[in-house]
Amino acid sequence: MANNIQSVDVLVVGAGFAGMYMLHRLRTQDLNVQVVEAGSGVGGTWYWNRYPGARCDVPSIDYSFSFSDDLQQDWDWTEVMAGQPEILDYANHVADRFDLLKDISFETRVLDATYDESKRRWLIHTDVGTAYDARFYVMATGCLSVPNTPTIEGASEFKGKVYHTGQWPHDGVNFEGVRVGIIGTGSSGIQSIPVIAEEAAHLTVFQRTPNYTMPAQNRPQTKEFLDDAKSKYDEIRRTQRESQAGIVGYGFGFGGADNVAPMDAILETSPEQREQALNDEGFAAIRRYMDIGLDMNANELACDMYREQVSRVVKDPKAAEGLMPKGYPIGCKRPVIDSGYYEAYNRDNVKLVDLRKGGIECITETGIQTSQGHYEVDAIVYATGFDAMTGALLNVDIKGRGGAKLREAWEAGPRTYLGLQTVGFPNLFMITGPGSPSVLSNMIVSIEQHVDWIADCIQHMDAHQWRSIEPTSVAEQQWIEHVNEIAKGTMLTAPSCNSWYLGANIPGKPRIFMPYVGGVGTYRTKCEEIVANGYEGFELAS
Ligand code: FAD
Numbered sequence: 001m002a003n004n005i006q007s008v009d010v011l012v013v014g015a016g017f018a019g020m021y022m023l024h025r026l027r028t029q030d031l032n033v034q035v036v037e038a039g040s041g042v043g044g045t046w047y048w049n050r051y052p053g054a055r056c057d058v059p060s061i062d063y064s065f066s067f068s069d070d071l072q073q074d075w076d077w078t079e080v081m082a083g084q085p086e087i088l089d090y091a092n093h094v095a096d097r098f099d100l101l102k103d104i105s106f107e108t109r110v111l112d113a114t115y116d117e118s119k120r121r122w123l124i125h126t127d128v129g130t131a132y133d134a135r136f137y138v139m140a141t142g143c144l145s146v147p148n149t150p151t152i153e154g155a156s157e158f159k160g161k162v163y164h165t166g167q168w169p170h171d172g173v174n175f176e177g178v179r180v181g182i183i184g185t186g187s188s189g190i191q192s193i194p195v196i197a198e199e200a201a202h203l204t205v206f207q208r209t210p211n212y213t214m215p216a217q218n219r220p221q222t223k224e225f226l227d228d229a230k231s232k233y234d235e236i237r238r239t240q241r242e243s244q245a246g247i248v249g250y251g252f253g254f255g256g257a258d259n260v261a262p263m264d265a266i267l268e269t270s271p272e273q274r275e276q277a278l279n280d281e282g283f284a285a286i287r288r289y290m291d292i293g294l295d296m297n298a299n300e301l302a303c304d305m306y307r308e309q310v311s312r313v314v315k316d317p318k319a320a321e322g323l324m325p326k327g328y329p330i331g332c333k334r335p336v337i338d339s340g341y342y343e344a345y346n347r348d349n350v351k352l353v354d355l356r357k358g359g360i361e362c363i364t365e366t367g368i369q370t371s372q373g374h375y376e377v378d379a380i381v382y383a384t385g386f387d388a389m390t391g392a393l394l395n396v397d398i399k400g401r402g403g404a405k406l407r408e409a410w411e412a413g414p415r416t417y418l419g420l421q422t423v424g425f426p427n428l429f430m431i432t433g434p435g436s437p438s439v440l441s442n443m444i445v446s447i448e449q450h451v452d453w454i455a456d457c458i459q460h461m462d463a464h465q466w467r468s469i470e471p472t473s474v475a476e477q478q479w480i481e482h483v484n485e486i487a488k489g490t491m492l493t494a495p496s497c498n499s500w501y502l503g504a505n506i507p508g509k510p511r512i513f514m515p516y517v518g519g520v521g522t523y524r525t526k527c528e529e530i531v532a533n534g535y536e537g538f539e540l541a542s
């Protein structure tokens, strides 16, 4: 039981970019805000994911806060896509600049939260014995903050070192002279493999599903480029907010919103033209085609081009064959951007184990046993992803009106209105919750939009003396149907697609497509219309 209960206006869980900006924004409204964070520092994703090669996969000019012009004018990114250390420095800079630390309790995990309907307040308990009594409760807990470590027989028998990319040691890991085994070839695996390969004595990659990945084309940022970008921030930010994915790709070589300027229909190209495109641009040629997201035949042609390019880059034909994705479309999983991924397989010290030919059976004291053989390793790296989107929300025992549990309300999958609120849990807000563009966008754009919406909502409530807000069941149901409807027919929900967007990476998780496909621009307009119509679909009570 908590010894002391602190009364606040708003309790925010999480000190990643979402929690940090929420704190700053609410302070400007003279509210008493407390942030609770499990880690010992700010930055969320960039605090936890310190694995070798971790970096942003959208340009940093885009992936940065827009709320303070002084901040964006003062901060100089050194690379087009910044690495994790630089993004963490940025998060710490923001925390210092806006004096955030004094209202954040670190190394404190929220365990449960219960709504008291008679008082219209939340009571929140932490694992260090503190408790908070709050008018509003904001989950800024992140979509990718609960690492997934698969249950593999014998795992506890392993005598070597074990790491997860999402919980990387803060003082780094020295792989010199070490035989490393890495499980997983999503973004984290694909980013870390080339870097670990350079240091380790040997690297064995255990790959269950080969991925489609595009070269990052990262490079150092020049002063001229930064000066130019800084003079155009107003336009860049406006374009981001109106775009599909919140990415302008400013100065990145592609031009146009969302980093892509597809022009051609692949179905109208000849084999010779596709061959020429690959000769000219390699993997990047695939970005040219506008129909691969719309038509399965077009997509399959692009997959053929992709596989052809893999065979051009990877010298060993057996390894190349093993690295070729098959049986699911490009655009089903989260896009992956790499720096020298396929080239890593041309090194003598890197071996691919294609688990499609025989999966992992168990972990032994000395390595990983598959049905293809035993692989001796000194260290295992799990690059096996996250319990995405709902993991952190459901980790907290949240009880709403009448003691109803969120875990039960979402048993068949998450239910939200706009990804911001859920029926039965008044005054609880989620930042980038399921049902919002969130992980389909540059998340800083989506975070800022949600934070501003929530802060404006609280201001509106205080101005009109409303004490609680909650969606209506009808509005929530209609929103869920809309989210499902627009995802239908896209590559994201193709029957052959198994992604964490669908919860398919976690055994037993309901297969529901969780994010909103409509784009950040459309979504923002909808949110604004809802406010203009007097918070349409929400019930405000005094
Ligand atoms: P997070 O940064 O995840 O922060 C949530 C915080 O909440 C964490 O620090 C966690 O410790 C804390 N927390 C959770 N539960 C509790 C609890 N019960 N009690 C106390 N604290 C709790 N997005 C992009 O748009 N572009 C990218 O290039 C990109 N790259 C990524 C790279 C990696 C390796 C990963 C994992 C994700 C990436 N993302 C990217 C997504 C990224 O998560 C978001 O961009 C953004 O950083 C999320 O910020 P957040 O504050 O919402 O959540």
Ligand code: NAP
Pocket: 055, 056, 057, 058, 144, 150, 151, 165, 183, 184, 185, 186, 187, 188, 189, 191, 206, 207, 208, 209, 334, 337, 355, 360, 383, 384, 385, 386, 439, 500, 505
């Ligand atoms: P992920 O995309 O979920 O990839 C996990 C990998 O582990 C997959 O290859 C998966 O195979 C494999 N795996 C899981 N369980 C396994 C098992 N039991 N046996 C063998 N293989 C197993 O996770 P992630 O790579 O950490 O990326 C998650 C998300 O974080 C990304 O999609 C992205 O949104 C974000 N991220 C971004 C960046 C960036 O570039 N900025 C970097 C890292 C992460 P299957 O495919 O077969 O399930």
